[in-house]
Amino acid sequence: xxxxxxxxxxxxxxxxxxxxxxxxxxxxxxxxxxxxxxxxxxxxxxxxxxxxxxxxxxxxxxxxxxxxxxxxxxxxxxxxxxxxxxxxxxxxxxxxxxxxxxxxxxxxxxxxxxxxxxxxxxxxxxxxxxxxxxxxxxxxxxxxxxxxxxxxxxxxxxxxxxxxxxxxxxxxxxxxxxxxxxxxxxxxxxxxxxxxxxxxxxxxxxxxxxxxxxxxxxxxxxxxxxxxxxxxxxxxxxxxxxxxxxxxxxxxxxxxxxxxxxxxxxxxxxxxxxxxxxxxxxxxxxxxxxxxxxxxxxxxxxxxxxxxxxxxxxxxxxxxxxxxxxxxxxxxxxxxxxxxxxxxxxxxxxxxxxxxxxxxxxxxxxxxxxxxxxxxxxxxxxxxxxxxxxxxxxxxxxxxxxxxxxxxxxxxxxxxxxxxxxx
Amino acid sequence: xxxxxxxxxxxxxxxxxxxxxxxxxxxxxxxxxxxxxxxxxxxxxxxxxxxxxxxxxxxxxxxxxxxxxxxxxxxxxxxxxxxxxxxxxxxxxxxxxxxxxxxxxxxxxxxxxxxxxxxxxxxxxxxxxxxxxxxxxxxxxxxxxxxxxxxxxxxxxxxxxxxxxxxxxxxxxxxxxxxxxxxxxxxxxxxxxxxxxxxxxxxxxxxxxxxxxxxxxxxxxxxxxxxxxxxxxxxxxxxxxxxxxxxxxxxxxxxxxxxxxxxxxxxxxxxxxxxxxxxxxxxxxxxxxxxxxxxxxxxxxxxxxxxxxxxxxxxxxxxxxxxxxxxxxxxxxxxxxxxxxxxxxxxxxxxxxxxxxxxxxxxxxxxxxxxxxxxxxxxxxxxxxxxxxxxxxxxxxxxxxxxxxxxxxxxxxxxxxxxxxxx
Numbered sequence: 112x113x114x115x116x117x118x119x120x121x122x123x124x125x126x127x128x129x130x131x132x133x134x135x136x137x138x139x140x141x142x143x144x145x146x147x148x149x150x151x152x153x154x155x156x157x158x159x160x161x162x163x164x165x166x167x168x169x170x171x172x173x174x175x176x177x178x179x180x181x182x183x184x185x186x187x188x189x190x191x192x193x194x195x196x197x198x199x200x201x202x203x204x205x206x207x208x209x210x211x212x213x214x215x216x217x218x219x220x221x222x223x224x225x226x227x228x229x230x231x232x233x234x235x236x237x238x239x240x241x242x243x244x245x246x247x248x249x250x251x252x253x254x255x256x257x258x259x260x261x262x263x264x265x266x267x268x269x270x271x272x273x274x275x276x277x278x279x280x281x282x283x284x285x286x287x288x289x290x291x292x293x294x295x296x297x298x299x300x301x302x303x304x305x306x307x308x309x310x311x312x313x314x315x316x317x318x319x320x321x322x323x324x325x326x327x328x329x330x331x332x333x334x335x336x337x338x339x340x341x342x343x344x345x346x347x348x349x350x351x352x353x354x355x356x357x358x359x360x361x362x363x364x365x366x367x368x369x370x371x372x373x374x375x376x377x378x379x380x381x382x383x384x385x386x387x388x389x390x391x392x393x394x395x396x397x398x399x400x401x402x403x404x405x406x407x408x409x410x411x412x413x414x415x416x417x418x419x420x421x422x423x424x425x426x427x428x429x430x431x432x433x434x435x436x437x438x439x440x441x442x443x444x445x446x447x448x449x450x451x452x453x454x455x456x457x458x459x460x461x462x463x464x465x466x467x468x469x470x471x472x473x474x475x476x477x478x479x480x481x482x483x484x485x486x487x488x489x490x491x492x493x494x495x496x497x498x499x500x501x502x503x504x505x506x507x508x509x510x511x512x513x514x515x516x517x518x519x520x521x522x523x524x525x526x527x528x529x530x531x532x533x534x
Numbered sequence: 535x536x537x538x539x540x541x542x543x544x545x546x547x548x549x550x551x552x553x554x555x556x557x558x559x560x561x562x563x564x565x566x567x568x569x570x571x572x573x574x575x576x577x578x579x580x581x582x583x584x585x586x587x588x589x590x591x592x593x594x595x596x597x598x599x600x601x602x603x604x605x606x607x608x609x610x611x612x613x614x615x616x617x618x619x620x621x622x623x624x625x626x627x628x629x630x631x632x633x634x635x636x637x638x639x640x641x642x643x644x645x646x647x648x649x650x651x652x653x654x655x656x657x658x659x660x661x662x663x664x665x666x667x668x669x670x671x672x673x674x675x676x677x678x679x680x681x682x683x684x685x686x687x688x689x690x691x692x693x694x695x696x697x698x699x700x701x702x703x704x705x706x707x708x709x710x711x712x713x714x715x716x717x718x719x720x721x722x723x724x725x726x727x728x729x730x731x732x733x734x735x736x737x738x739x740x741x742x743x744x745x746x747x748x749x750x751x752x753x754x755x756x757x758x759x760x761x762x763x764x765x766x767x768x769x770x771x772x773x774x775x776x777x778x779x780x781x782x783x784x785x786x787x788x789x790x791x792x793x794x795x796x797x798x799x800x801x802x803x804x805x806x807x808x809x810x811x812x813x814x815x816x817x818x819x820x821x822x823x824x825x826x827x828x829x830x831x832x833x834x835x836x837x838x839x840x841x842x843x844x845x846x847x848x849x850x851x852x853x854x855x856x857x858x859x860x861x862x863x864x865x866x867x868x869x870x871x872x873x874x875x876x877x878x879x880x881x882x883x884x885x886x887x888x889x890x891x892x893x894x895x896x897x898x899x900x901x902x903x904x905x906x907x908x909x910x911x912x913x914x915x916x917x918x919x920x921x922x923x924x925x926x927x928x929x930x931x932x933x934x935x936x937x938x939x940x941x942x943x944x945x946x947x948x949x950x951x952x953x954x955x956x957x
Contacts, residue, residue, distance in 0.1 A: 131597045167616070174554045174620050175627040182626070185634050186619035189612040193590070196609035197597050203605070204598040211608050215638060216683050260639050 115239055117151045118281040119144060122252065122274035125161035126291040127348035128194045138201040140289065140352050141247060145207060152242040154281060156252045156274040157198055159190025180225030184254075184264045187226075188214070191251035191270075199249045209247040214254040214262065219273065221255030221263045228255050228263035230272065233280035250277060268329025275332045279339035286341050287359075288328065289348040294360035295320065295327055297523045298377040303516055305524055309375060310358065313365040313469050316375050317343075319501045323465040324378035333362070340364050365469060373470035373477060374522035377515050383413060384436035384459040385493065385505060386443060388427045390420060391452035398427065401446060408442055410435045414463070414496045414505065428494055430505065433459055461493065462511035465503040466518055472499055484521040488513050538662055540574045541704040542567060545675065545697035548584035549714040550771040551617045561624040563712065563775050564670060568630060575665040577704060579675040579697040580621055582613025603648030607677075607687045610649075611637070614674035614693075622672045632670040637677040637685065642696065644678030644686045651678050651686035653695065656703035673700060691752025698755045702762035709764050710782075711751065712771040717783035718743065718750055720946045721800040726939050728947055732798060733781065736788040736892045739798050740766070742924045746888040747801035756785070763787050788892060796893035796900060797945035800938050806836060807859035807882040808916065808928060809866060811850045813843060814875035821850065824869060831865055833858045837886070837919045837928065851917055853928065856882055884916065885934035888926040889941055895922055907944040911936050 121144060123137050141155055167186050171178040178186075195211035202209035218237060221228035241248060252270025255263045265272050271288060278286035293308055295317065300306035312320070314337035321330045327345055336343045346352070346359025391397070405412060414430040431439045436457060443455045471477050478495075481502055485492060490513065494505035506514050544567060546560050564578055590609050594601040601609075618634035625632035641660060644651035664671060675693025678686045688695050694711060701709035716731055718740065723729035735743070737760035744753045750768055759766045769775070769782025788794075814820070828835060837853040854862045859880060866878045894900050901918075904925055908915060913936065917928040929937050 131593065134597055170554065170616070171620065171623060174557055175623045177627070178623050179626045182619040182623040182634055185615060185622075185636070189615040189619075192608060192612040192615065193593070196605040196612075197594065199608075200594060200598045200601050200605040203602045204600070211605055213608070213685075262636075 116242070118154060118242070118278075118283045119148055119151045120154045120156065120274050120278040120281070120283045120286040121289060122156040122270060122287065123158065123289045123348060124270065124291070125158040125163070127289050128157050128198065129161040131197070133348070134194070134197050134201055136352070137198060137289075137348065138205055138207075140348065141202060142205060142207060143353055144287075145247070151284065152245065153247045154238065154242075154277050154283075155198065155247060155249045156270060156277060157191060157194045157249065158252050158270040159187075160194055163190040163193070181261060184225045184262050187264050188251070188254045188262045191253055195249045195251045202247055202249070207247055208245055209249055210241065211249045211251070212241075213251045215256040215260065217248070217250045217277075219250075219255040219276070221257060221265070223257045223259070223261065223263065225261075225263055227266040228257075230255060230265065230276045233276055235280035238277070238281060268331055271329055271332035272335060275335040275339070275341060275343070278341045279335065283341060285344055286336065287344045287346065289346060289352065290327065291347065291349065292327055292345075293347045293350055294345045295325060295362070295376070297375065298515055298519045299379070302512055303519050305519065307523060309360045311361045311363060311368055312375050313368055314343075314362055315365060315500060316467055316469050317362045319465075319467040319498070320376050320378055323463070323467060323501065323503065324380040325376065336362065337364075342367075368469065371470040371473065372468055373474045374466045374468035374518075376467050377518045377523065378465050378467065379511055379515055380463045381508060381511065382433050383430040383461065383463055384433045384457055385428055385430050385461050386436065386440055386455060386457050388443060388447075388450065388455045389453045390424045391427055391450045392423065393419070393425045394451070397450050401443070401450060404442060404446065405431075405439060408435075408438060410439045410442070414494050414503065416494045430461070430463065430494065458493075460508045461505050462508045462514070463503050463505055464511060464514045464518065465501055466522060467501040468522075469500050471501070477502060480521055481518065484517045485514055488517050490514050490517075539665075541577060541665070541701075541706045542571055542574045543577045543579065543697050543701040543704070543706045543709040544712065545579040545693060545710065546581065546712045546771060547693065547714070548581040548586070550712050551580050551621065552584040554620070556771070557617070557620050557624055559775070560621060560712075560771065561628055561630075563771065564625060565628060565630060566776055567710075568670070574707065575668065576670045577661065577665075577700050577706075578621065578670060578672045579693060579700060580614060580617045580672065581675050581693040582610075583617055586613040586616070604684060607648045607685050610687050611674070611677045611685045614676055618672045618674045625670055625672070630670055631668055632672055633664065634672045634674070635664075636674045638679040638683065640671070640673045640700075642673075642678040642699070644680060644688070646680045646682070646684065646686065648684075648686055650689040651680075653678060653688065653699045656699055658703035661700070661704060691754050694752055694755035695758060698758040698762075698764060698766070701764045702758065706764060708767055709759065710767045710769065712769060712775070713750065714770065714772065715750055715768075716770045716773055717768045718748060718785070718799070720798065721938055721942045722802070725935055726942050728942065730946060732783045734784045734786060734791055735798050736791055737766075737785055738788060738923060739890050739892050740785045742888070742890040742921070743799050743801055746886070746890060746924065746926065747803040748799065759785065760787075765790075791892065794893040794896065795891055796897045797889045797891035797941075799890050800941045800946065801888050801890065802934055802938050803886045804931060804934065805856050806853040806884065806886055807856045807880055808851055808853050808884050809859065809863055809878060809880050811866060811870075811873065811878045812876045813847045814850055814873045815846065816842070816848045817874070820873050824866070824873060827865060827869065828854075828862060831858075831861055833862045833865070837917050837926065839917045853884070853886065853917065881916075883931045884928050885931045885937070886926050886928055887934060887937045887941065888924055889945060890924040891945070892923050894924070900925060903944055904941065907940045908937055911940050913937050913940075
């Protein structure tokens with residue numbers, strides 16, 4: 112039996128393979144990795160060319176009103192088929208042994224939930240066997256195959272999930288996510304000039320950052336990487352990808368972090384709405400009934416807060432995704448009598464601003480600093496939500512940018528000083 | 535065990551699924567067949583959208599100089615993936631149970647000769663099982679899968695071959711080839727106004743017509759249909775395909791023909807060149823050596839004729855595909871000394887005009903009528919080639935059209951009278 116070589120997974124998104132010149136660049140990046148890690152085998156995962164998936168969806172919708180999900184998946188899966196074959200051709204042309212694999216060939220087994228399938232397993236032995244002679248495997252991201260041989264797709268963030276699943280199956284030393292940004296920033300660099308490229312964050316922090324608004328990775332893939340302890344690296348396909356020393360952001364198990372800053376990143380989301388139910392009965396069974404009804408309508412509730420007016424009356428506030436907010440409001444208004452409430456109001460003009468940091472586990476006083484920083488800018492906080500490693504506040508949307516800057520100034524720009532002070 | 539229902543195969547080419555409105559039309563044609571033959575199961579084979587394959591080839595060539603054949607096949611196979619899923623969606627939307635199948639799902643097993651694979655078998659039991667509940671199977675044409683799970687394509691005429699192979703495997707009652715012409719004509723309708731749509735021809739005639747220049751079907755698919763006794767029907771997707779009574783051309787086993795006209799069709803080819811070797815030795819071993827050398831250079835020889843000058847000298851003429859004619863000429867000129875010849879000349883300005891008819895088996899005097907008809911127009915015949923059911927003559931290219939018309943007038947327009955005369 113041959114001893115298994117270590118495996119590195121590289122993933123390139125849609126903009127990274129957006130045209131032929133970029134496919135050539137990607138081949139060069141693969142070549143660089145191969146040269147830098149001659150003792151490792153490489154698995155390369157690619158998405159469809161940027162815009163291609165949207166084009167296919169539009170094509171289907173011009174043909175039928177409601178595309179059948181099984182057939183939609185067959186249609187969508189053609190997108191990656193183009194990019195894997197082009198990249199494999201290009202690698203072969205520059206002298207690198209390579210082979211494209213579609214999901215059924217790579218045996219990426221999924222559930223049968225078309226357009227939103229979950230990966231159940233990967234035949235890693237088969238992949239290892241195919242790599243034995245040093246062949247670079249170019250695998251179609253975003254797609255899978257059911258037990259019956261039907262083609263599935265994985266939904267949003269699907270190609271990242273493919274990459275992480277393959278990395279987990281192959282016990283990869285790292286999974287590089289090449290994309291159109293340099294890495295993960297301490298906050299939105301379009302909003303705050305001083306936003307810093309983060310060198311290392313923990314999986315858990317990244318999970319919070321992703322779910323709180325950092326768009327660089329989808330939560331599902333971060334969760335997968337965390338569960339299987341796979342280091343993820345987010346870095347740019349374009350900025351100096353062929354020169355050494357471009358490191359991007361490493362997302363690693365917490366134990367591998369040297370420093371644990373209190374706040375790693377400041378994020379925001381503008382896609383939630385707040386619904387306030389005034390003067391309702393504090394009866395817990397009534398509140399839980401309300402939440403059941405909303406769940407039945409597939410309304411996801413994010414923040415919840417309750418303010419006691421008197422012994423017989425509370426004001427309840429929740430936030431929900433803005434796209435469901437009118438459905439939620441209607442549902443709640445219809446329940447006003449049975450909730451014993453006075454009425455319900457909606458505020459769609461809000462922003463959720465969050466600070467995230469693994470160091471919050473070990474430091475107190477974060478809430479006080481958040482309040483002080485926002486008070487200095489005269490920003491009212493409508494709701495608050497906290498977890499072990501994050502704190503979110505709801506503010507009027509027009510103050511979003513000011514709030515993000517204030518919190519970034521407070522925590523990130525004075526990060527080193529603060530850590531020393533606290534130590 | 536369920537008694538197997540009869541199966542009908544329908545095939546739609548690239549122009550028939552060229553855009554979304556045509557995909558809808560194709561779905562309606564499938565619905566019409568289903569209504570007309572409620573006791574039959576349907577298999578529908580589709581090509582990629584017209585132009586799509588060329589676009590993919592151009593994409594590959596813009597990426598690499600010499601695309602790897604295995605990867606080229608993965609790329610090309612994405613074309614039919616789009617059309618099968620769109621058509622299946624559309625069928626479902628109009629209430630017809632349908633399911634798309636790619637080559638690996640339909641288990642269309644081929645050899646591993648990428649870009650030009652040969653079908654080795656189809657898992658007909660599996661197809662029958664999938665059709666048990668009346669589901670229409672929408673199968674990707676042109677593609678197959680090797681034993682190792684690699685994707686292959688079948689080369690020119692590939693989708694027709696898929697359709698005929700599935701028809702053979704399912705022992706179909708007929709295989710309908712829907713295309714952009716009304717059927718097979720007695721000659722090129724653009725050249726001869728009186729060209730007739732043929733109602734019924736034999737497989738063997740169609741094989742000759744196809745190889746002699748009628749472009750509606752590729753010889754490989756006709757050969758397959760002949761071998762497995764599958765009636766083929768060539769008809770238009772556009773002209774009245776939704777009304778009853780559009781019959782196109784039926785291509786059937788010879789035994790099913792009621793009438794056996796002497797000449798069914800007149801065809802022509804302009805893509806050959808003639809090479810004449812003057813005054814060479816009549817030594818048969820030298821001639822056979824010449825043919826061996828040309829075969830090694832992959833030069834296909836079509837017509838051959840030999841004219842004796844005297845006991846020590848013959849003039850040998852051959853025709854070869856024009857695209858190889860300069861290679862052939864060069865090769866032959868280099869062999870002039872060893873052939874004991876005086877020299878070699880080329881004539882690229884020729885046309886091969888052929889008459890084809892199963893009735894030639896039973897009638898004599900066809901050659902005399904061909905000579906007489908061409909002589910009347912003062913057309914010289916440079917070479918002649920005959921088989922049991924066809925006769926080809928080589929004429930100067932400028933006389934091609936006149937020759938085709940003269941032969942069509944001679945045989946087709948007076949067909950009935952001639953048949954009676956001969957009977």
